[in-house]
Amino acid sequence: MKENILIIGGGAAGMEAATQLQKMGLTPIIIEKSEALGGHIAQWDRLFPAFHPAKDVVEKMLGQVKDVKTYLNTEVVDIQKDNNGFHAVLSNNETIDAKAVILATGFDIFKAERKQEYGYGIYNNVMTSVELEKFFRTGKDERINNPKKIGFVHCVGARDVKVCNTYCSKVCCTTALKQACEIKEMFPDADVYTFYMDLRMFGPGYEDLYLKTQKDFDVKCVRGRVCEVSEDMDGKLVIKAEDTLFGKPLKMTLDVLVLMCAMEKNKSIDAIQQKLGIANNNDGFMQNSDMYLGMNNTAQDGVFVAGACTAPKSLPDTIGEARSVATQVYNYINR
Amino acid sequence: MDFGFCLSPSSHVKMDSVDLTTFNRLKETNPDVNTCIACGSCTATCTAGNFTEMSFRRMLLMLQRGKEDEAKKMIQRCMLCGKCTLVCPRGINIRKILLDITR
Numbered sequence: 055m056k057e058n059i060l061i062i063g064g065g066a067a068g069m070e071a072a073t074q075l076q077k078m079g080l081t082p083i084i085i086e087k088s089e090a091l092g093g094h095i096a097q098w099d100r101l102f103p104a105f106h107p108a109k110d111v112v113e114k115m116l117g118q119v120k121d122v123k124t125y126l127n128t129e130v131v132d133i134q135k136d137n138n139g140f141h142a143v144l145s146n147n148e149t150i151d152a153k154a155v156i157l158a159t160g161f162d163i164f165k166a167e168r169k170q171e172y173g174y175g176i177y178n179n180v181m182t183s184v185e186l187e188k189f190f191r192t193g194k195d196e197r198i199n200n201p202k203k204i205g206f207v208h209c210v211g212a213r214d215v216k217v218c219n220t221y222c223s224k225v226c227c228t229t230a231l232k233q234a235c236e237i238k239e240m241f242p243d244a245d246v247y248t249f250y251m252d253l254r255m256f257g258p259g260y261e262d263l264y265l266k267t268q269k270d271f272d273v274k275c276v277r278g279r280v281c282e283v284s285e286d287m288d289g290k291l292v293i294k295a296e297d298t299l300f301g302k303p304l305k306m307t308l309d310v311l312v313l314m315c316a317m318e319k320n321k322s323i324d325a326i327q328q329k330l331g332i333a334n335n336n337d338g339f340m341q342n343s344d345m346y347l348g349m350n351n352t353a354q355d356g357v358f359v360a361g362a363c364t365a366p367k368s369l370p371d372t373i374g375e376a377r378s379v380a381t382q383v384y385n386y387i388n389r
Numbered sequence: 390m391d392f393g394f395c396l397s398p399s400s401h402v403k404m405d406s407v408d409l410t411t412f413n414r415l416k417e418t419n420p421d422v423n424t425c426i427a428c429g430s431c432t433a434t435c436t437a438g439n440f441t442e443m444s445f446r447r448m449l450l451m452l453q454r455g456k457e458d459e460a461k462k463m464i465q466r467c468m469l470c471g472k473c474t475l476v477c478p479r480g481i482n483i484r485k486i487l488l489d490i491t492r
């Protein structure tokens with residue numbers, strides 16, 4: 055039973071699905087458009103809620119897929135389905151025949167410059183959560199120069215009708231608190247503020263992180279969305295927000311403002327998705343056939359989905375879905 | 390001289406110039422003050438709060454937003470019954486904090 059299973063995307067979902075399928079005796083083939091496996095998680099420094107090094111997880115996953123046939127710097131440019139299964143043409147002109155396809159194409163980060171009122175790309179000291187994480191990983195960022203006051207803005211590009219993203223991006227709340235603790239750890243004399251609407255601490259240990267953020271790290275959580283950012287003569291950022299618990303508008307000068315950017319669907323796969331006849335859901339992510347029992351299935355027989363291509367997801371969510379998609383594919387092959 | 394009109398002061402809380410001496414002093418002996426999640430249980434159960442503006446949650450915010458005089462005025466409404474301490478989901482020793490502020 056050496057059936058080929060085509061996995062598009064070599065991030066956490068793709069790698070974990072491949073690992074499980076290989077153990078089941080099938081032949082997964084990973085197509086990754088970038089130069090390395092690992093996806094977004096490989097760009098991350100530490101994971102919430104317990105500050106676990108992301109590298110540990112990524113290296114374990116990479117070790118598990120070392121024997122899986124993998125194409126890097128490669129995209130699927132065309133795909134056909136007939137009675138024998140799927141036939142995919144790759145950007146290197148190779149053709150792959152497979153019995154089933156798993157879309158594990160994940161997410162993109164919301165482009166922060168679309169929320170112009172936050173001044174990303176206009177003011178030097180406004181940065182994204184992804185850039186801050188890169189600073190934690192590399193220790194290099196000119197904007198972070200012994201800051202005394204740092205602010206975090208939640209829900210940038212999420213829960214926002216104006217940018218057509220009405221959904222909650224799920225992981226940014228916990229990430230913001232994690233990053234707030236980390237920056238406070240580096241600069242203990244700094245004042246760290248987070249501007250939130252709700253703090254959605256949905257997972258095990260996440261509420262403990264919230265308590266730790268308040269008690270041990272003295273991070274100040276202000277309930278209210280930052281409405282505008284400007285720059286003063288010294289190049290510092292002046293922000294306005296309402297403290298909605300206090301019922302009064304606030305004005306504050308900050309050295310650095312971090313925007314917690316939402317997840318959006320990775321659109322680089324749209325052409326292939328269309329060819330396979332899979333629609334988008336209301337949030338612009340891929341539509342699976344059922345929220346509960348068909349989360350890995352799609353309108354197309356033999357095409358499966360896993361991970362953040364269907365909605366914003368945390369790493370444990372994604373790994374869980376990748377494992378369940380392997381079972382679904384196994385059952386499909388043996389039907 | 391009364392010209393029949395006046396300028397309204399800005400209602401903005403200017404966080405850059407807020408004096409946090411009292412709150413920071415309070416924080417040293419009561420690190421709990423940081424852990425409020427503004428659920429409002431203390432205010433809802435408050436015997437004095439039923440008849441006055443007393444609200445512990447709001448009072449803590451006043452201290453953090455530079456309204457110390459207002460906060461101290463509000464505290465005078467408290468009868469130290471301690472119901473707020475019983476209901477607080479974060480286990481904040483509210484009664485002790487109230488006593489420490491006035492001390």
